[in-house]
Amino acid sequence: MGQPTPARSTADWWRSGVIYQVYVRSFADGDGDGTGDLAGVRAKLPYLAELGVDALWFTPWYLSPMKDGGYDVADYRVIDPAFGTLAEAEKLIAEARELGIRTIVDIVPNHVSDRHPWFRAALAGGPERDLFHFRPGRGEHGELPPNDWTSEFGGPAWTRLPDGDWYLHLFAPEQPDLNWAHPAVRQEHEDVLRFWFERGVAGVRIDSAALLAKDPGLPDFTEGRDPHPYVDRDELHDIYRSWRAVADEYGGVFVGEVWLPDTERFARYLRPDELHTAFNFSFMTCPWEADRLRAAIDTTLAEHAPVGAPATWVLCNHDVTRTVTRYGRAGDTGFDFASKSFGVPSDLVLGTRRARAAALLSLALPGAVYVYQGEELGLPEADIPLDRIEDPMHARSGGVDPGRDGCRVPLPWVADAAHAGFGGEPWLPQPAGWSAYAADRQAADPGSMLVLYREAIQVRAVLGNGALSWLPAGDGVLAFSRGDVVVVVNLSDAAVGLPAHTRVLLRSGSLDPDGRLPPDTAVWLRR
Known part of the structure; x- marks a missing residue:
């Protein structure tokens, strides 16, 4: 190699x-x-x-x-x-x-993590609270989240603290969101x-x-x-x-x-x-x-x-x-x-x-x-x-x-x-x-x-910086050139013939006995 x-x-x-x-x-x-x-x-x-x-x-x-x-x-x-x-x-x-x-x-x-020094200081009531999104809850006693956003991991995007305020986390509760306006x-x-x-x-x-x-x-x-x-x-x-x-x-x-x-x-x-x-x-x-x-x-x-x-x-x-x-x-x-x-x-x-x-x-x-x-x-x-x-x-x-x-x-x-x-x-x-x-x-x-x-x-490396040009191909087949290299990918359910070429550079699997490209197989060819 x-x-x-x-x-x-x-x-x-x-x-x-x-x-x-x-x-x-x-x-x-x-x-x-x-x-x-x-x-x-x-x-x-x-x-x-x-x-x-x-x-x-x-x-x-x-x-x-x-x-x-x-x-x-x-x-x-x-x-x-x-x-x-x-x-x-x-x-x-x-x-x-x-x-x-x-x-x-x-x-x-x-x-950040809820163990980050900023968030720990925020929980202690420090000015670092402004570095996150803390809000009072909705409802008669603040028992509802400040809005209806949901976490990327499922469930609400808010967690309530013992002092009654809520903080935003678009991911897990252990990942409080930062306030990028600060x-x-x-x-x-x-x-x-x-x-x-x-x-x-x-x-x-x-x-x-x-x-x-x-x-x-x-x-x-x-x-x-x-x-x-x-x-x-x-x-x-x-x-x-x-x-x-x-x-x-x-x-x-x-x-x-x-x-x-x-x-x-x-x-x-x-x-x-x-x-x-x-x-x-x-x-x-x-x-x-x-x-x-x-x-x-x-x-x-x-x-x-x-x-x-x-x-x-x-x-x-x-x-x-x-x-x-x-x-x-x-x-x-x-x-x-x-x-x-x-x-x-x-x-x-x-x-x-x-x-x-x-x-x-x-x-x-x-x-x-x-x-x-x-x-x-x-x-x-x-x-x-x-x-x-x-x-x-x-x-x-x-x-x-x-x-x-x-x-x-x-x-x-x-x-x-x-x-x-x-x-x-x-x-x-x-x-x-x-x-x-x-x-x-x-x-x-x-x-x-x-x-x-x-x-x-x-x-x-032989592909260089050449642009991709699509080539004619049958249904379920992708074929394109990059410079003098032709790439064929057969996603159909039948073997397909290969375009004219001088050399097989690389293939993902064997060709069939007739030199055709089987289903779910790709090949790189030198023209």
């Missing part, structure tokens, strides 16, 4: 980079306590370099009570002791850079950005980027209300312009988590003086259907073109059902609740075949690609015993939603080792047979998912 190359010197590496998402708690356990840590990541840097990725995006590794997988941050300047120390993080950033891999950290600006909140986050840029990080992922600003009147939610009381408010753009000025001082980049159906509104976040990139969720949530995938690709490229921003392509992450399981389910393979509830069957053979084809599709598209840890191993969603589920989505839904722990199970590294080589007994149980997906076993198998990803990331 060749040796890792030094980090690209070009300032726009992020326009076409492959970024690997590390969920530290489940990646690799270096000290044997069952929790993934920075020591584990450092030990696996050669693996990541051989995979060929350009950057690592770390979900929050900061001090946290872990009520929401680290997205409840108590201190941005301290690494959670379960993961290591700030000095170890600095070493990791430097060691990765020596291997040509940049680091992206995760900032969660909408809220200058101290803005200043603190700009200081946090500088703190991490000065430690060598190349970029920042912004969690729930469209939720920060709230209507100061905190009105009830009315369907179709414009502007929305807390989603995609115009005030956000001034915040991100200020952030961009900070990033530009260090040559840093942003990727925003922006869930918006309005493509014109979405593109506003990607104007040249705001965010560099934003996650593309229309592609990730699209079922395995040719017409709908093509529409998602076209829409994505069209909404990015006016602002000159690169698209991002994501098949899964730490919040959604793993690709293999999703694509193996009958009917609509999108993200409706029925498809992720308990007991929905999945054909993992079919799902794996489609996931392999989807990998070649996403890696062939113009823009940046994000790979969630374990995706390159073809891991399926795991069923977590009810008494081991930690995700607050499960409890907040009254036990109806299985939550997100199924895609967060610790990785299998060594087939014949205890706990599949993860380290100590994992904080989430690994399913029976998990060692069959182990990285060491796949590295020795030329037909494995891991080898496919390694080869695709390496061969991807």
Whole structure:
């Protein structure tokens, strides 16, 4: 596969980079306590370099009570002791850079942990109360929430305190929302950005980027209300312009988590003086259907073109059902609740075949690609015993939603080792047979998912910066060119012939005896 190359010197590496998402708690356990840590990541840097990725995006590794997988941050300047120390993080950033891999950290600006010093001081009646959204309740005795907003995790978005006041939390009660109308909140986050840029990080992922600003009147939610009381408010753009000025001082980049159906509104976040990139969720949530995938690709490229921003392509992450399981389910393979509830069957053979084809599709598209840890191993969603589920989505839904722990199970590294080589007994149980997906076993198998990803990331360089041009294709088939490379993905139920070519560069599965592309298979061809 060749040796890792030094980090690209070009300032726009992020326009076409492959970024690997590390969920530290489940990646690799270096000290044997069952929790993934920075020591584990450092030990696996050669693996990541051989995979060929350009950057690592770390979900929050900061001090946290872990009520929401680290997205409840108590201190941005301290690494959670379960993961290591700030000095170890600095070493990791430097060691990765020596291997040509940049680091992206995760900032969660909408809220903090209820253990954050600001919120603790607010509860004690200090002036920090103005940094959050405290309100008296409605009803004769203030017994009703201040408005009708609901939490992203289910249930009301308000919690009442013993003094009778309520505080806002769009997520879990342990995650109080910050008041972004207060200058101290803005200043603190700009200081946090500088703190991490000065430690060598190349970029920042912004969690729930469209939720920060709230209507100061905190009105009830009315369907179709414009502007929305807390989603995609115009005030956000001034915040991100200020952030961009900070990033530009260090040559840093942003990727925003922006869930918006309005493509014109979405593109506003990607104007040249705001965010560099934003996650593309229309592609990730699209079922395995040719017409709908093509529409998602076209829409994505069209909404990015006016602002000159690169698209991002994501098949899964730490919040959604793993690709293999999703694509193996009958009917609509999108993200409706029925498809992720308990007991929905999945054909993992079919799902794996489609996931392999989807990998070649996403890696062939113009823009940046994000790979969630374990995706390159073809891991399926795991069923977590009810008494081991930690995700607050499960409890907040009254036990109806299985939550997100199924895609967060610790990785299998060594087939014949205890706990599949993860380290100590994992904080989430690994399913029976998990060692069959182990990285060491796949590295020795030329037909494995891991080898496919390694080869695709390496061969991807031949695509260059060429634009995508669609080619004629039959029903259920996607075909396009990038320069002198042709990509064909067969989503139909019958084998199809290949266009004229001089060489097969890469394929997700074998061709049939007549040289045709079977269903649920993709191929890269040299013209």
